[in-house]
Amino acid sequence: MLALIRRRLRTAAASGDRGAMALELSVIAPVVILLLFATIQAGLFFHAREVAHRAAQLGVDAGRSINAAPGDGPRAATSFLDRMGGSLQHPHVSPAGSSATETVITVAGDVATLVPGLTWHVVQRVQAPHERWINR
Numbered sequence: 001m002l003a004l005i006r007r008r009l010r011t012a013a014a015s016g017d018r019g020a021m022a023l024e025l026s027v028i029a030p031v032v033i034l035l036l037f038a039t040i041q042a043g044l045f046f047h048a049r050e051v052a053h054r055a056a057q058l059g060v061d062a063g064r065s066i067n068a069a070p071g072d073g074p075r076a077a078t079s080f081l082d083r084m085g086g087s088l089q090h091p092h093v094s095p096a097g098s099s100a101t102e103t104v105i106t107v108a109g110d111v112a113t114l115v116p117g118l119t120w121h122v123v124q125r126v127q128a129p130h131e132r133w134i135n136r
Contacts, residue, residue, distance in 0.1 A: 077105055090109050
């Protein structure tokens with residue numbers, strides 16, 4: 001009699017958990033997928049920001065050298081963005097703010113996104129004085 005009661009208790013306990021794993025998975029899986037996509041999207045954002053900053057830095061370095069022509073800075077930044085293969089979508093390079101003593105390069109563009117319709121914009125600005133040769 002005692003064995004029969006134990007068997008029924010085990011059967012009742014086992015059948016009470018039936019479907020619990022599927023329920024847990026259906027609750028946890030979307031959260032895990034959301035965290036995975038958020039991590040990838042954050043990586044794409046920081047990568048695009050670094051690409052824009054590096055392009056602006058290369059543009060300033062090219063534009064501030066002693067023998068630089070007026071369009072060397074934007075040309076160097078655009079060349080770098082072309083080599084990066086679309087890491088920054090719809091890039092725009094601007095030398096606005098540059099003067100006779102300082103070079104300023106601004107690089108702007110959109111981040112590649114995993115969610116259609118979502119748009120993140122990145123703007124990086126680098127400035128530095130021109131190199132000059134002074135005889136003393």
